[in-house]
Amino acid sequence: xxxxxxxxxxxxxxxxxxxxxxxxxxxxxxxxxxxxxxxxxxxxxxxxxxxxxxxxxxxxxxxxxxxxxxxxxxxxxxxxxxxxxxxxxxxxxxxxxxxxxxxxxxxxxxxxxxxxxxxxxxxxxxxxxxxxxxx
Amino acid sequence: xxxxxxxxxxxxxxxxxxxxxxxxxxxxxxxxxxxxxxxxxxxxxxxxxxxxxxxxxxxxxxxxxxxxxxxxxxxxxxxxxxxxxxxxxxxxxxxxxxxxxxxxxxxxxxxxxxxxxxxxxxxxxxxxxx
Numbered sequence: 001x002x003x004x005x006x007x008x009x010x011x012x013x014x015x016x017x018x019x020x021x022x023x024x025x026x027x028x029x030x031x032x033x034x035x036x037x038x039x040x041x042x043x044x045x046x047x048x049x050x051x052x053x054x055x056x057x058x059x060x061x062x063x064x065x066x067x068x069x070x071x072x073x074x075x076x077x078x079x080x081x082x083x084x085x086x087x088x089x090x091x092x093x094x095x096x097x098x099x100x101x102x103x104x105x106x107x108x109x110x111x112x113x114x115x116x117x118x119x120x121x122x123x124x125x126x127x128x129x130x131x132x133x134x135x
Numbered sequence: 136x137x138x139x140x141x142x143x144x145x146x147x148x149x150x151x152x153x154x155x156x157x158x159x160x161x162x163x164x165x166x167x168x169x170x171x172x173x174x175x176x177x178x179x180x181x182x183x184x185x186x187x188x189x190x191x192x193x194x195x196x197x198x199x200x201x202x203x204x205x206x207x208x209x210x211x212x213x214x215x216x217x218x219x220x221x222x223x224x225x226x227x228x229x230x231x232x233x234x235x236x237x238x239x240x241x242x243x244x245x246x247x248x249x250x251x252x253x254x255x256x257x258x259x260x261x262x263x264x265x
Contacts, residue, residue: 005255019219023176026215030247034255131254133141134262 005130006037011046012134016061021049024135025067032074039129040071041122043082047089050081050114052097065097072101077113084119137168139257141250143264145177146195147188152181155263156198163206170257171209172199173250174242176264179217182210184239200241210242211249 009028013020031038042050049065056063071079079099086092099113117125126132140159144151159169174181186196203210212222217238218231224244228236238244254260 003255007251007254020176023216027175027247027250031251033248034251036251036255131260133250133254133260134264135143 004035004037006039006128007031008039008041008126008129008132010041010043010126010132010134011049012044014045015049015054015065016056016059020135021046022064024133025064027133027135028071028076029067029074032076035075038076039078039080039125040076041080041082041125043085043122045085045089047081047085047091047096050079050096050099051091052095068097069099071099072113075101077101077103077111078115079113080115080117080122080125082119082122083116086116136259137170137257138162139253139260140169140172141260141262141264142172142174142178142181143176143262145180146186149177149265151263151265152178152195152199153193155261156195156202158261158263159208160202169206169208171211171249171253172203173253174210174212175216175247175250177220178264179212179220179222182212182217182239182242183222183237185237196239200239203241211245212238212242213250214244214246217244 009024011021011024015021054063054065093116096114100110101113102108103111140155142152142155146152162169181196181199188194199210223233223236224238225236
């Protein structure tokens, strides 16, 4: 399989309450083995998936948010977060986890994986993809 | 055109499995290829052979089994999503020490890699879900 396609995983739901977010992350982790050009998008309630200091102890559900910080090791380095979705929920970039990757093309410099984009920019990102999987 | 299909919601509670079925039938009738349908999230529930809807209702699992048999479509059920929801084929039931299995004819259990591979190998990936 030499062909490289652009895959975008769109996360639109809150991390807990339904299983979409967790099962989306499972696809991303498995998909990383296929050496495709992968991006993640977070919009609507999906932006809650990346919030920091998540504590699920009292709801009896596993907190899988630390896994997002490991994505850089899987060469998943583009996490687009929609500005309007954050603002509509009273959130800002400061409420999100710090997620970084080491850029092999830039002397392994540590860089931020999260990129805040506008709704219009998000539409352009989606239009640019070969495969869009929405969760 | 080569079309890959994802079904990501459960049967009867949601339109996805029905609409996907009609879409695949129509696409095939138009001369397109549908090599694989991938069942994920609650979509995996389509694959149970123990479903017994009233006789005057459509039988979603049997519809898919018949369509796949007729056109050689690979119906793949995600193993991780299936095991969470109590759907096991014979091999998995034995491996997990369970006393029954319930995957219908025409469906097979496999990994998420099959979903990614379908995305790579088809011209379009069409998702039916929420």
